[in-house]
Amino acid sequence: MMKSGFAKVLKNMGDNRSTRRSSSESGREPDQSPLKVPFIIGVAGGTASGKTTVCDMIIAHLRDQRVVLVNQLKKVGEYNFDHPDAFDTEVLLSCMEKLKRGSVATIPNYDFKTHKSVEPGRQVNPADVIILEGILVLHDSRVRDLMNMKIFVDTDSDVRLGRRLRRDTVERGRNVENVLDQYAKFVKPSFDEFILPSMKYADVIIPRGADNEVAIDLIVQHIRTKLGQHDLCKFYSNVFVIYSTFQIRGMHTLVRDAKTTKHDFVFYADRLIRLVVEHGLGHLPFNEKQITTPTGSVYTGVVFCERLCGVSIIRSGESMENALRACCKGIKIGKILIHRDSNAGTQELIYEKLPKDISTRHVLLLDPVLASGNSAVKAVSVLVGKGVPESNIIFLNLIASPEGIHAMCKKYPKVKIVTSEIDRGLNKEMSVIPGMGEFGDRYFGTATKRPPPT
Numbered sequence: 001m002m003k004s005g006f007a008k009v010l011k012n013m014g015d016n017r018s019t020r021r022s023s024s025e026s027g028r029e030p031d032q033s034p035l036k037v038p039f040i041i042g043v044a045g046g047t048a049s050g051k052t053t054v055c056d057m058i059i060a061h062l063r064d065q066r067v068v069l070v071n072q073l074k075k076v077g078e079y080n081f082d083h084p085d086a087f088d089t090e091v092l093l094s095c096m097e098k099l100k101r102g103s104v105a106t107i108p109n110y111d112f113k114t115h116k117s118v119e120p121g122r123q124v125n126p127a128d129v130i131i132l133e134g135i136l137v138l139h140d141s142r143v144r145d146l147m148n149m150k151i152f153v154d155t156d157s158d159v160r161l162g163r164r165l166r167r168d169t170v171e172r173g174r175n176v177e178n179v180l181d182q183y184a185k186f187v188k189p190s191f192d193e194f195i196l197p198s199m200k201y202a203d204v205i206i207p208r209g210a211d212n213e214v215a216i217d218l219i220v221q222h223i224r225t226k227l228g229q230h231d232l233c234k235f236y237s238n239v240f241v242i243y244s245t246f247q248i249r250g251m252h253t254l255v256r257d258a259k260t261t262k263h264d265f266v267f268y269a270d271r272l273i274r275l276v277v278e279h280g281l282g283h284l285p286f287n288e289k290q291i292t293t294p295t296g297s298v299y300t301g302v303v304f305c306e307r308l309c310g311v312s313i314i315r316s317g318e319s320m321e322n323a324l325r326a327c328c329k330g331i332k333i334g335k336i337l338i339h340r341d342s343n344a345g346t347q348e349l350i351y352e353k354l355p356k357d358i359s360t361r362h363v364l365l366l367d368p369v370l371a372s373g374n375s376a377v378k379a380v381s382v383l384v385g386k387g388v389p390e391s392n393i394i395f396l397n398l399i400a401s402p403e404g405i406h407a408m409c410k411k412y413p414k415v416k417i418v419t420s421e422i423d424r425g426l427n428k429e430m431s432v433i434p435g436m437g438e439f440g441d442r443y444f445g446t447a448t449k450r451p452p453p454t
């Protein structure tokens with residue numbers, strides 16, 4: 001039986017068999033968002049451990065996603081097929097690079113009977129999820145570094161030997177003695193020397209392989225969560241987008257609509273702000289506390305963090321103060337006014353009024369729009385200058401641009417950013433696209449911007 005040595009199975013996508021409806025079929029505008037970075041999973045484990053079955057189960061559960069399964073590429077002509085030298089890591093890396101960039105990759109086919117590559121190679125299209133499977137995919141750090149999730153399938157060695165014997169004799173026409181000889185000479189020593197030691201790099205170890213449905217279910221849930229997140233959340237662990245629902249999409253639809261009245265804009269912006277504030281508070285530290293309920297039972301809970309304050313960036317940030325006050329009784333709120341000259345790209349601190357003991361507090365920094373990030377970076381620099389540890393700052397925001405996120409994360413990687421949606425980018429005027437226009441003017445009903453105080 002001949003199978004491709006690299007892109008063995010193309011599920012749902014590889015050769016243009018996507019099960020997802022195209023944008024034209026679904027009646028949407030073509031997706032103009034920046035390139036989606038695929039979620040890459042590595043699945044390693046000894047021979048006949050059930051790696052392929054585990055991959056097939058993950059693919060079956062992710063049937064609404066474009067998934068491609070790629071096998072570790074064999075080098076033609078190698079004798080010890082279980083040694084790291086038997087794999088063509090350079091070609092694998094270049095193919096993965098193409099797929100990550102969103103290009104088609106041509107992957108050599110490999111015949112397991114003749115141990116030769118077979119022309120033509122297989123064309124693999126980019127996908128949402130790439131599963132990289134092979135006994136040694138966790139061995140090389142360059143391959144590991146590509147992965148968002150590393151799995152090791154850990155199946156009992158007797159079970160694996162039994163399966164291997166059956167497969168090689170029944171499916172590949174070899175005799176028992178020859179299979180056992182190869183196992184003792186190459187397969188087992190390589191497992192002990194290279195494969196088993198790579199288990200320490202795994203994020204998840206699946207005992208009993210494909211029989212472990214609970215583990216596979218948990219893995220699939222995790223992948224779904226990650227796929228639902230914006231790609232920037234995969235890059236920056238300090239960036240959080242609140243969990244989207246149709247209610248949240250509906251509120252965004254209203255606040256982004258140029259025809260929405262001021263009254264409705266304020267109503268739905270306030271609803272969104274409240275959700276962002278509640279989510280942001282969830283990132284504060286907590287202490288465990290046990291209380292007794294009216295039924296006399298003990299409930300183990302947590303106490304709210306007490307050393308808090310809000311800081312709004314005037315003027316739009318002030319729209320978020322009410323929601324913060326409604327959630328945190330009596331919270332102190334400071335203010336920062338920055339004059340931003342978007343043409344010159346400069347920011348000037350005009351005014352600040354902050355609690356004297358701010359350096360001992362966790363700070364919730366408020367501003368509904370993160371565009372170039374200049375205002376937020378300047379505001380954080382003021383706080384840090386007052387002695388607030390960077391990691392004690394949570395920036396709460398309704399709409400963020402990728403440019404703003406990059407700018408903040410580059411300068412202040414420990415500041416947490418909580419937003420409700422990440423948009424496509426900025427236009428020439430430095431407005432967020434698609435965005436919601438000038439937030440302050442829409443929220444406060446001012447047709448033109450107020451000049452900064454002199």
Ligand SMILES: O=P(O)(O)OC[C@H]1O[C@H](OP(=O)(O)OP(=O)(O)O)[C@H](O)[C@@H]1O
Pocket residue numbers: 313314315316317340367368369370371372373374375376404430438439440441
């Ligand atoms: O990331 P940046 O490129 O710095 O842009 C974001 C800033 O722009 C908006 O304020 P704006 O200057 O419009 O003032 P306003 O709040 O008074 O409306 C917003 O509230 C941010 O403070």
Ligand SMILES: O=c1cc[nH]c(=O)[nH]1
Pocket residue numbers: 369371430431432433435436437438439440
């Ligand atoms: O799109 C933008 C950019 C900056 N400030 C806003 O209010 N909106």
